[in-house]
Amino acid sequence: MKNGSGVQPSGSRPTSFAARLSQAIVVASLITGIVLRIVALDAAPPGLHHDEACNGYDAYSILHTGRDHHGNFMPIAVQAFGDYRPPIFDYSLVPLIGAFGLKPAVVRLGAALWGVVDLAATISLAGLMLGWPGAAAAALLGALSPWHLSFSRFGQEAITGSATVTLAMLCFMGWVSRRKTNYLMMSAIFFGLSFYSYSVVKLFTPLMIGLMATLYWRELRQSWRKALIALAVIGLLVAPEAILTLRHHVRMQARYNVMSLFAYMNSCPNCLPAAAAQSSDSMLARVENFSANWSGYFTPSYLFLAGDRGDHWALLHPQGFGQLLPEQAPLIAMGLLGLLSTRRRRMVLMLLGWLVIAAIPAAMTVPSGAWQPEPGVSPPTPLVFMDISIPNVPVTPALLMAHPESRRDTLAMTPWTVLSAVGFVVLLEVVMSSSALAAVFVVVVVLVAGTVFHGGRFVRAYFHDYPIVAAPYFQYGMEQVVAETRKADGDHQPVVITNRMEMPYIYVLFFDKYPPALFQHEQVVYQPGAGPLYAGVAHFDNFWFGNPLLAFLRMPRGVFVFPESESLEDLPSTSIKYPDGSVAYSVIVK
Numbered sequence: 206m207k208n209g210s211g212v213q214p215s216g217s218r219p220t221s222f223a224a225r226l227s228q229a230i231v232v233a234s235l236i237t238g239i240v241l242r243i244v245a246l247d248a249a250p251p252g253l254h255h256d257e258a259c260n261g262y263d264a265y266s267i268l269h270t271g272r273d274h275h276g277n278f279m280p281i282a283v284q285a286f287g288d289y290r291p292p293i294f295d296y297s298l299v300p301l302i303g304a305f306g307l308k309p310a311v312v313r314l315g316a317a318l319w320g321v322v323d324l325a326a327t328i329s330l331a332g333l334m335l336g337w338p339g340a341a342a343a344a345l346l347g348a349l350s351p352w353h354l355s356f357s358r359f360g361q362e363a364i365t366g367s368a369t370v371t372l373a374m375l376c377f378m379g380w381v382s383r384r385k386t387n388y389l390m391m392s393a394i395f396f397g398l399s400f401y402s403y404s405v406v407k408l409f410t411p412l413m414i415g416l417m418a419t420l421y422w423r424e425l426r427q428s429w430r431k432a433l434i435a436l437a438v439i440g441l442l443v444a445p446e447a448i449l450t451l452r453h454h455v456r457m458q459a460r461y462n463v464m465s466l467f468a469y470m471n472s473c474p475n476c477l478p479a480a481a482a483q484s485s486d487s488m489l490a491r492v493e494n495f496s497a498n499w500s501g502y503f504t505p506s507y508l509f510l511a512g513d514r515g516d517h518w519a520l521l522h523p524q525g526f527g528q529l530l531p532e533q534a535p536l537i538a539m540g541l542l543g544l545l546s547t548r549r550r551r552m553v554l555m556l557l558g559w560l561v562i563a564a565i566p567a568a569m570t571v572p573s574g575a576w577q578p579e580p581g582v583s584p585p586t587p588l589v590f591m592d593i594s595i596p597n598v599p600v601t602p603a604l605l606m607a608h609p610e611s612r613r614d615t616l617a618m619t620p621w622t623v624l625s626a627v628g629f630v631v632l633l634e635v636v637m638s639s640s641a642l643a644a645v646f647v648v649v650v651v652l653v654a655g656t657v658f659h660g661g662r663f664v665r666a667y668f669h670d671y672p673i674v675a676a677p678y679f680q681y682g683m684e685q686v687v688a689e690t691r692k693a694d695g696d697h698q699p700v701v702i703t704n705r706m707e708m709p710y711i712y713v714l715f716f717d718k719y720p721p722a723l724f725q726h727e728q729v730v731y732q733p734g735a736g737p738l739y740a741g742v743a744h745f746d747n748f749w750f751g752n753p754l755l756a757f758l759r760m761p762r763g764v765f766v767f768p769e770s771e772s773l774e775d776l777p778s779t780s781i782k783y784p785d786g787s788v789a790y791s792v793i794v795k
Contacts, residue, residue, distance in 0.1 A: 223633075227337035231328060231344045238324050238348030241664060242317040242357045247310040249358065251672040251784060252681030254520070255707040257360035258715040259285050261312035264298035266721035274714065276725040281401065281445050286708050288460035291401045293369070294319070294362035307718055309684075312360035320357025323368035324348065327619045330375045331626040333382060334552055342536075342629035345653070347622050349660025351512065352528040354667065356615055359520065363615040366403025369395050370410070371619045374559075377417060381424055386431055393435035397442025404461075405566035407446075409616055412565065414439070416558040420551055464570040466498060466600070467491060475577075475597045484599035497602030499568035501609035502617065503560075509534050513611035516574035516585055520612060521678040523671045524584060526663050528611055529621055532656045537621070539628030553627060559620040567613035574608035575600055587677035589705045589768050589789075673784045680706050682781040682789035687716040689779050689792045690764050699763035701749045701756040703790070706768075709750045710742035719746075757795060767791045 259274075263283050266274045273295075275284040282289035298315045305311045324347045332340030347353055356364045373395035380388035396414060399406045418425060425432040450457045462468050470490065473481040501507060509527035513520070522528075540556075543549035577595040579585055586592075598604070629652075636646055676682075683706075690700045702709050714724060724745065732741030743750055753765040757773070767773065769788040778791040 224337045227341035230341035231332075231337070234341070234344035234348040235325065235328065238344070238354075239321050241348065241354055242320050242324075243314065245668060246313040246317065246358060247308070249668050249672050250520075250679050251676045252679030252683065253309045253312075253712070253715070254359070254361070254679050255286070255711055257309065257312050258711045259708070260290075260295050260360055260362070261298060261302065261307055261309075262711060262715045262721075264295045264302050264312075265307045265715075265718070266725075267295065268299045268303050270721045270725065272721070272725060274721055274724060282449055282457065286711075287463070288404075289457050291362060291365075291403055291406075293398065293401045294365040297365070298360075307715065309360070313358055316360045316364050317357050319364045319368045320353065323357070323364060323371050323619070324353065326368065326371040326375050327622055330371065330378060330619070331623045333375065333378055334623070335626055335630045338633055339623075339626040339630045342626040343622050345656055345660075346530060346533060346625050349530065349656065349664065350618065350622065351523065351526045351530070351663045351667075352611060352615075353618050353622075354664075355520070355522070356612070356618075361612075362403045363612050366399065366406045367615045367618055369399040369402045370406065370413070370616055373399060374619070381421060384424075384428070389428075389431055389435050390438060393438040394442065397439045400443050400446050403615070405613055405616065408566045408569075409562055412562045413559065416555070416562065420555055420558075461570070466494060466569055466571050466605075469571045469600060470494065473597065473599050476599060477596050480596070480599055493602050494600055494605055495568055498572070498605040499564050501572075501606040502564040502567060502614050504606065504609070505534070507609045507611075508621075514574055514583070514585065514608055515678070516572070516576070516608070516610075521584055521675045522611065523663065523666055524674065526666070529625075530656055530659050530663075532652050532659065533621065533625040536625040536628030536632070536652070539631045540624040540626075541628075542631055543627050549627065553624070556620045556624045556627070560617050560624075563616040563620070564614055567610060570613065571600060572605065572608035572610040572613075574610070575604050578604060578608075584674070588707065589677055589680070589703075593705075676783045676785070677789070680712065681783055683709075683712040684716045685781045686766050686790050686792065687713055689781070690766065691717065693764045693792065693794045697747055699747055699749060699756075699760060700766070701751065701753045701760070701763055702766040703753050703768050704750045708742070710745065710748065713748050757793070760795070762795050765793045765795065767793065 263273045263285070266272060267279070272278050273280050273283045273285075277284055280292055283292045283295050294315065297319070298312060301311050301315055305314075324344075327347050328340050328344045331343035335342075356367075373392050376388045376392035376395060379385070380392060396410055399410050463474075467486070470484060470486045473484040476484065507513070507527065508529050509531050511525075512527045513522040515521040540553065543553035574585065577591075577593075577597055579595070632649060632652070636649060686702065690702070702713070713719060727745060729742060730744040732743045749756060753767050754773070756763065757765045767778075768790060773791070773793060776793050778793045780788045781790040781792070783789045
């Protein structure tokens with residue numbers, strides 16, 4: 206029996222063979238999910254993304270100085286590259302880096318642990334609402350999910366946002382089921398902490414709380430005093446963040462203003478004059494572009510076929526895989542049948558609302574792939590090889606819908622998984638009530654086998670093929686570059702490193718374990734017009750970041766790091782190679 210909320214009462218005890226089988230699947234899937242999230246973290250993905258390097262070095266800086274690398278003391282918003290990031294992920298890295306050192310695998314271990322927490326919370330949420338069969342379905346799908354697995358191995362705060370929101374929802378649904386005040390208070394704490402987890406949560410969480418208040422108004426009204434206390438707890442936790450945002454509104458919103466869909470439509474930055482003149486910022490154009498941008502997160506191509514197309518700066522999604530497993534498509538369709546059931550209608554509405562709200566913050570920004578687009582190019586060209594003179598173009602509904610960005614939509618991972626579990630449970634109920642029991646049983650077996658097959662296929666591609674393709678997108682070779690420059694820099698001569706990548710200075714800080722106190726107090730020269738707000742570092746210590754060819758021609762001596770596309774082949778050099786054997790960087794000593 207389940208109550209009207211779709212949550213299994215606490216008195217229910219699984220005793221059937223199906224329940225025991227489900228429990229075994231949950232345990233096996235969870236163990237598999239944990240192993241897949243923690244093995245070979247230094248190799249898959251290869252290299253180190255600049256956001257990962259920044260998060261790791263900021264944690265290292267906090268460990269040694271109590272400040273982020275820009276010198277902000279115990280920040281509640283960590284200053285990074287022209288943005289102020291929520292701090293929970295960086296703080297969670299501090300004990301790991303203290304114990305194991307500043308290494309790419311350690312930064313990613315932080316994400317893996319958050320991913321395991323999120324996976325366990327998702328399984329528990331599905332089990333609470335659907336029983337052991339629902340938990341088993343969520344465990345299997347979540348453990349092998351292309352979306353969840355990828356972000357559980359990427360050292361950035363997106364997975365932290367998903368974990369805190371899932372924990373908040375788990376506690377809230379636990380309160381709905383059992384009416385224990387502790388569950389409601391824990392839900393409030395996790396909702397409050399979510400504001401410090403990932404930037405998109407700041408818009409998502411208030412909307413999600415509003416949705417939950419609407420759907421569960423009857424239960425909240427019956428316990429209105431406790432509900433008000435929970436709301437007050439959220440308010441108290443959010444207050445420091447809100448005060449900081451109000452006091453430093455311009456700086457805190459600077460990055461969003463650059464990425465904002467509506468700001469882009471208004472100015473068409475770096476577009477050719479003729480294209481900029483054709484850009485429309487009318488109310489109708491805003492509605493059309495926002496709607497298309499939002500709709501892109503629900504297309505079959507994004508969800509089940511091709512996934513996130515990637516771009517020149519953010520993550521490259523493994524080619525040939527959707528964000529979800531193909532078997533989730535029929536399961537989601539079956540899950541929607543829960544709208545026809547009074548027992549599950551509210552639960553399915555909650556999951557659908559969760560999905561709708563999760564896509565709203567993502568739709569309010571321009572997908573990274575829409576900047577300097579390359580029509581017909583797949584996979585997109587890594588920045589280190591890209592023709593950086595490509596202009597921007599006015600955004601259109603077609604362009605926006607074709608470039609959904611999975612990192613900004615990570616809060617949708619849990620509801621898609623749980624909605625798929627709903628579909629699996631509905632299918633089981635059809636099996637149990639069908640006269641053609643054998644035929645429907647075959648369908649269930651085929652779905653489970655297909656999930657294992659496609660999940661296994663993704664796992665193999667991720668660990669075997671993906672590292673070779675993704676290496677340039679993760680600036681593979683920068684660790685070796687920093688090591689080579691230190692070898693050649695015997696007499697502290699100038700070191701010039703190409704800026705054909707995002708924020709090359711952070712790799713020197715990270716891989717050189719540069720003393721944070723020294724960086725915070727020394728003279729740092731920023732790119733013209735950038736300043737510390739945008740962190741476009743041009744020079745610190747004896748390191749310069751720019752065009753190595755120009756520097757080579759002008760400087761009488763130094764160490765010069767060229768990307769392969771700009772290297773001087775007629776001079777002796779040390780080559781840094783990608784996993785496929787091609788040259789990534791050339792280090793020339795003059």
